[in-house]
Amino acid sequence: MNALSVFLAAFAVSALAGVAALLRTEKPLSVTRVLSAVLNSGMLGLTVALLWYIKFREEVFTLLGCCALAGLGGMSTVELAVKLLSRSTLGLNKEEKPDEKHD
Numbered sequence: 875m876n877a878l879s880v881f882l883a884a885f886a887v888s889a890l891a892g893v894a895a896l897l898r899t900e901k902p903l904s905v906t907r908v909l910s911a912v913l914n915s916g917m918l919g920l921t922v923a924l925l926w927y928i929k930f931r932e933e934v935f936t937l938l939g940c941c942a943l944a945g946l947g948g949m950s951t952v953e954l955a956v957k958l959l960s961r962s963t964l965g966l967n968k969e970e971k972p973d974e975k976h977d
Contacts, residue, residue: 875934881923887938888919888945895949914952915945 875883892915896907919941930937 877927880927880934880937881920883938884923884941885916885920888922888941888948889913889916891915891919891942891945892949895946899953910952911949915948918948919945 889912892911893908895915896903896911901907922941922944923937926937926940930940
């Protein structure tokens with residue numbers, strides 16, 4: 875396989891893994907969520923392929939497997955970041971009232 879086909883395959887495999895991770899969350903699907911999953915996971919897998927292509931040139935399927943795992947992990951990382959940001963944002967918007975104790 876030439877380098878371009880390896881990079882395209884890495885993007886496709888990791889993008890599909892990202893969509894699979896999105897489907898596993900059982901949240902309602904929208905075009906924005908699916909495009910986000912495809913682009914985020916696809917670019918992460920492509921980055922892995924670009925960085926490791928020279929090292930795994932003879933073992934293309936190993937490289938594609940690493941890209942698929944990166945795609946799965948990429949969506950999980952995004953979900954974690956969104957949860958953490960939403961919790962911290964919610965925590966900042968709430969005004970905590972001190973407990974009033976009457977003797």
